[in-house]
Amino acid sequence: MIEARSLSKRFQDKKRGEIRAVDNVSFTCQPGQIYGLLGANGAGKTTTLRMLATILEPTDGTAVICGHDVIEEPEKVRANVGFLSTATALYRRLTAQEFVEYFGRLNGLDEPTLKKRVDDIFNRLDMNGFRDRRCDKLSTGMMQKTSIARTLVHDPPVMIFDEPTNGLDIMTARTITAFIRECRDNGKTVIFSTHIMSEVEKLCDVIGIIQSGKLLAEGTLPQLREKYGEQDLEEIFVKVVSPHYTVSEAN
Amino acid sequence: MSFRNVGIVYRKELTEALRDRRTLISTIVVPLFLFPVLSVGFGALAVSLVGKAKEETPKVILRGGEDSPAVVEGLKKLDKIEIVSDGPNWKDQIINKEVRAAVEIPAGFQADLAAQKSDTVNIYDYEGELKSEFATDKVEKYMKDYRDKVVKDRLAAKNLPESVLKPFEVKRENVAPPEKVSGAAFGGIIGYMVILLCMTGAMYPAMDLTAGEKERGTMETILSSPISRMHLVLGKFFLILTAALSTAALSVMSMGVSFSVLGHYTQQAGNANHDAAALVLKLDLKTVLSVFLMALPVAVLFSAALMTIALFAKTYKEAQSYLTPMTFVVIIPAVAAMLPGVELTQKLALVPILNVSLLCKELVTGTYHWNYIAIIFSSTCVYAAVALFLAIKMFQRESVLFRS
Numbered sequence: 076m077i078e079a080r081s082l083s084k085r086f087q088d089k090k091r092g093e094i095r096a097v098d099n100v101s102f103t104c105q106p107g108q109i110y111g112l113l114g115a116n117g118a119g120k121t122t123t124l125r126m127l128a129t130i131l132e133p134t135d136g137t138a139v140i141c142g143h144d145v146i147e148e149p150e151k152v153r154a155n156v157g158f159l160s161t162a163t164a165l166y167r168r169l170t171a172q173e174f175v176e177y178f179g180r181l182n183g184l185d186e187p188t189l190k191k192r193v194d195d196i197f198n199r200l201d202m203n204g205f206r207d208r209r210c211d212k213l214s215t216g217m218m219q220k221t222s223i224a225r226t227l228v229h230d231p232p233v234m235i236f237d238e239p240t241n242g243l244d245i246m247t248a249r250t251i252t253a254f255i256r257e258c259r260d261n262g263k264t265v266i267f268s269t270h271i272m273s274e275v276e277k278l279c280d281v282i283g284i285i286q287s288g289k290l291l292a293e294g295t296l297p298q299l300r301e302k303y304g305e306q307d308l309e310e311i312f313v314k315v316v317s318p319h320y321t322v323s324e325a326n
Numbered sequence: 327m328s329f330r331n332v333g334i335v336y337r338k339e340l341t342e343a344l345r346d347r348r349t350l351i352s353t354i355v356v357p358l359f360l361f362p363v364l365s366v367g368f369g370a371l372a373v374s375l376v377g378k379a380k381e382e383t384p385k386v387i388l389r390g391g392e393d394s395p396a397v398v399e400g401l402k403k404l405d406k407i408e409i410v411s412d413g414p415n416w417k418d419q420i421i422n423k424e425v426r427a428a429v430e431i432p433a434g435f436q437a438d439l440a441a442q443k444s445d446t447v448n449i450y451d452y453e454g455e456l457k458s459e460f461a462t463d464k465v466e467k468y469m470k471d472y473r474d475k476v477v478k479d480r481l482a483a484k485n486l487p488e489s490v491l492k493p494f495e496v497k498r499e500n501v502a503p504p505e506k507v508s509g510a511a512f513g514g515i516i517g518y519m520v521i522l523l524c525m526t527g528a529m530y531p532a533m534d535l536t537a538g539e540k541e542r543g544t545m546e547t548i549l550s551s552p553i554s555r556m557h558l559v560l561g562k563f564f565l566i567l568t569a570a571l572s573t574a575a576l577s578v579m580s581m582g583v584s585f586s587v588l589g590h591y592t593q594q595a596g597n598a599n600h601d602a603a604a605l606v607l608k609l610d611l612k613t614v615l616s617v618f619l620m621a622l623p624v625a626v627l628f629s630a631a632l633m634t635i636a637l638f639a640k641t642y643k644e645a646q647s648y649l650t651p652m653t654f655v656v657i658i659p660a661v662a663a664m665l666p667g668v669e670l671t672q673k674l675a676l677v678p679i680l681n682v683s684l685l686c687k688e689l690v691t692g693t694y695h696w697n698y699i700a701i702i703f704s705s706t707c708v709y710a711a712v713a714l715f716l717a718i719k720m721f722q723r724e725s726v727l728f729r730s
Contacts, residue, residue: 130549131724150552158550164543168345169338180334181551209345225547 076264077104077127077233081136084122084288096122098288099136104266104281106232109259111279112268113312119288120268121160124237127266128158140233154182157226160237165221167211171202174210175224182229189228196224216247223254234258236267240274252278272308282308286316331553335561343531343565352530353569357523357577362584376456383408384426384461387416391431400468401429407464420452426461427451429469439476516581517686518660520574520617521679524625525632525656527573528566529649532632535562537645545727559633559721563714566633570625578614616689620699623706624682628656630713634720640729663687675701678709 084097097119104110114120125131127138129149137144143151166174172193179189197203200220205213210221226234236255240248255278258265269275275282282299284292292299292315296308303311343349385408391398402409410425419425430448432438438445447469452458481488539545548558632649639645656679662668663683670684681702688695720726 125546128550130546131728150554153550154552156550158546160546162543163547163550165547166338166342166544167542168342173338173341177334177338178551181331181553183552229552 076106077102077110077138077140077266079103079123079127079136079138082123082126082133082138083135084119084126084131085134095288097126097133100285100288100290101136102283102290102293104264106264107259107262108264108280109255109278110264110266111275111282112266112285113270113272113275113282114268114285115270115316118285120270120285121237122288123285124158124160124235124266124268128156128235129153130158154229155231155233157229157231157234158237159222159226159235159239161239161241161243162237163222165210165213165218165225168209170207170209171213171217171221171224172197172206174221175228178225179228184229192228192230193224196227200224215243216250219243219247219250223251231263233264234266236265238268238270240269240271272312276308284312284315286319289319291315291319328557331557332560332564335553335558336564339531339535339562339565340568343534343569346530346534349530349534349569353527353573354576356526357573358580360523361519361577361580362587364584366584366587379456379460382457384457385410385424386461386465387412387419387425387428389416389428389430390433391435393434394431394436396436397431397472400472401465404464404468407461417450420450420458423452423455423457426455426458427465429465442480515664516617516690517683518664519581520577520621520686521624521660521683522653522656523577524570524574524621525628525653528570528625528628528632531566531569532629533636533639533642533645533649535566536633536637537639538642540639540727541641549727555721556718559718563629563633563717566629567625570629571622574621574625575618578618582614613690613692616694617686620682620685620689620703620706623703623710624679626710627678627706627713630710630717634713634717637717637720637726638729659683670695670698672701676705678706682706 079100079102082097082100083095086094086096088094100119100123102110112120112123122131126133126145127140129145129152132146132149137146139145140152141155143155145152166177169177175193175196176189179192184192197206200223202217202220202224205217208217210218213221234255236251239251239255243251252274255265255267259280267278276296279296281293281295283290292302292311294302299308299311300306303314305311305314343353383406386401388398388401388409389412391401398409401407412428413419416425416428420428428450430450432445432447435445435447449462449465449469451462477491478488481490539548549555632652635648635652636645639648659677659680660683663680664687668674668684670681670688674684675681675698685695685698685702688698
C-alpha cells in the first residue's frame with residue numbers, strides 16, 4: 076500500500092526562483108490495484124514517483140509505503156519497492172545475470188535464495204538465451220526484460236513505474252504493459268505515470284490527473300466520465316488541466 | 327555499517343573496471359611501461375646521442391693569426407677539430423651550424439707575447455648547443471694550456487719556481503655514500519612519479535563510477551535499490567583506491583626493475599664515470615615499501631577528492647574538464663619538492679602532496695626522520711578523511727546527484 080500525505084517538493088532555480096515541482100499531493104494506492112498518474116511533461120509525475128521511491132526527499136509532507144515512512148526509513152521503503160523507468164539503465168559491462176544478481180544481493184538475498192529466484196525469473200521471462208550476454212550487447216526488448224527481472228528479484232509488494240513505455244516500440248511496450256497487469260494480478264500495489272491516454276484507459280483502476288505539481292482530479296474512469304460529462308479520457312484531461320496549464324511549465 | 331554491502335558494491339565495480347579498457351590502460355599499462363620507456367629508453371637515447379656528438383669532428387673558423395704561426399700550428403694539430411678559413415659570413419655560419427665555433431687571434435699576438443703585452447683571444451660559440459660546446463671546450467683548453475706554457479717559460483726565464491703562482495692547492499672531495507648522492511639526484515623524481523601515477527590511476531575510475539554512471543543512466547537504478555548511499559560511496563571509493571594503489575605499486579615495481587636494468591647496462595658498458603654511477607640507484611625492498619606506505623594516505627586523498635569533484639559532472643567529458651586541471655594542482659607541489667634547496671621543515675610537513683614528495687626524496691637516500699614521517703602520515707590521513715567525508719556528503723545531495 077502507498078499513502079502519499081501532502082507530499083511536496085520545491086526546487087531552487089537560478090532563473091525562475093523557487094519551483095513547486097510537487098505541491099501538496101495526497102493519494103492512496105491499494106494492493107491489487109493500478110494507480111495511473113496522468114500528466115503532461117513537467118507536471119510533476121517523475122518527481123512524485125522519485126519521492127515515493129526515496130530517490131528524492133520530500134521538502135514537506137511524506138509518504139508511507141508498506142508501513143514505512145519514506146523520510147524515516149528510506150532503506151526499508153526501497154526494499155519493498157520495485158522501481159522501473161526508462162531512465163533506469165543497465166550496467167553495460169555486466170551480463171544480464173550478473174546485473175540481476177547484483178540487485179538481488181543489494182536487497183539482502185542470500186546466495187541459495189538468490190540463485191533460485193534468478194533461475195525462476197529467467198525461466199518465467201524467457202531470458203535464458205541471453206543470460207551470459209553483456210548488457211551493452213542486448214536488444215531493447217532484452218534490456219527491458221532484464222530491467223523487469225531486476226525489479227522482481229526481491230519480490231517487492233509495491234511496484235513504481237515512471238513512464239515505463241516511453242520511447243519503446245509497440246512490441247516492447249506491450250511486454251511492459253502485460254507485466255504491469257501481471258503485477259496487479261499477483262496482488263501488488265502498482266503506481267505508474269504516463270502521458271499516454273490509451274495506456275491509462277486500458278490499465279488503470281484509479282486515475283490521478285496531475286498538473287503544475289497539483290493533483291487536480293482523481294477517481295475511476297467511470298467516476299471521472301460522470302463528473303466531467305465527457306466519454307473520452309483525452310477530453311476529460313483537457314477539461315481538468317486547461318485552467319492550470321501554462322506553456323512555460325511544459326518543459 | 328555493513329561491510330557486506332560495501333563488499334557487494336566493490337566486487338561489482340571491480341568486475342566492471344576489469345572489463346573497461348580505459349581503466350585498464352591507466353591503471354596497469356601506463357605504470358608498467360612508462361618507467362622502462364622513460365628511464366631505459368631515454369637514458370640509452372641520451373648516451374648514444376652524446377656519443378655521436380663526441381664522434382663528429384667539428385669545424386672551427388680561424389680568424390687572424392697570420393703573424394702568429396706557432397699558435398696556429400698548434401690549433402691545427404688539435405685532435406678532432408677541423409680548422410677552416412675565415413669568411414665574411416662567419417657568424418651566420420655558426421648560427422646555421424655549418425661550423426661550430428670561431429677563434430680570433432689578435433694581430434701581432436706572438437709579438438705582443440714576446441713583449442709581455444696582454445691581449446685577448448676571442449672564441450665565438452653557439453651557447454647551449456652541444457656540438458658547439460665540444461669544439462669551444464677543445465679550443466679553450468688549448469689556449470689555456472698555451473697560456474700556462476708561456477707563464478712557465480717566463481718563470482723559468484727569471485729562475486722562479488712554479489709554486490710562486492700556486493702557493494697551495496684547493497681540493498674538494500665527496501664523503502656522502504654513493505647511494506645518497508644518487509638519491510639526492512633522483513629521489514625527488516621517484517616521489518613525484520609515484521604521486522602523479524597514484525593520481526592518474528584514480529582518475530579514470532573516479533570519473534567512470536560517478537559522472538559515467540550518471541551519463542549511462544544507471545544512477546537512478548542504483549539509488550532505487552535498498553543500499554544506503556554511504557555504503558555505495560564506500561564501495562566505489564575502495565575501488566578507486568584499489569586502482570590508485572595498484573598504479574602506484576606497479577609503478578614502483580617497474581621503476582625498481584628499470585633502474586636495476588639501467589644500472590646493469592651502464593656498468594656493462596664500462597662507463598665507470600661519475601654520471602653513470604649516479605644513475606645506479608639502490609632501491610631495496612625497505613625503501614620501496616616505505617615509499618609505498620607513504621603513498622597510501624595520498625592515494626586515499628586523491629581517490630576521495632577526485633570522486634567528489636567528478637560527482638558534480640553530468641557526463642564523462644565534463645568530469646574530464648574538471649579533473650584535468652587537478653593534474654596541475656598536484657604537479658606543482660610535487661615538482662616544488664624537486665627544486666634544489668627545498669627541504670623538509672615543520673611547516674612544509676603540513677603541506678599536502680609536497681610533504682610526501684619531500685619525504686620520498688629522503689626515504690630514497692636511506693634517511694628516516696621518524697618525527698616527520700609521523701607528522702606527514704597523520705596530517706595526510708586527516709586530509710584524506712576530510713576528502714572522504716566530503717565525498718559521502720556530496721553523495722547525499724540531490725542537487726549534485728540530479729544536477730540538470
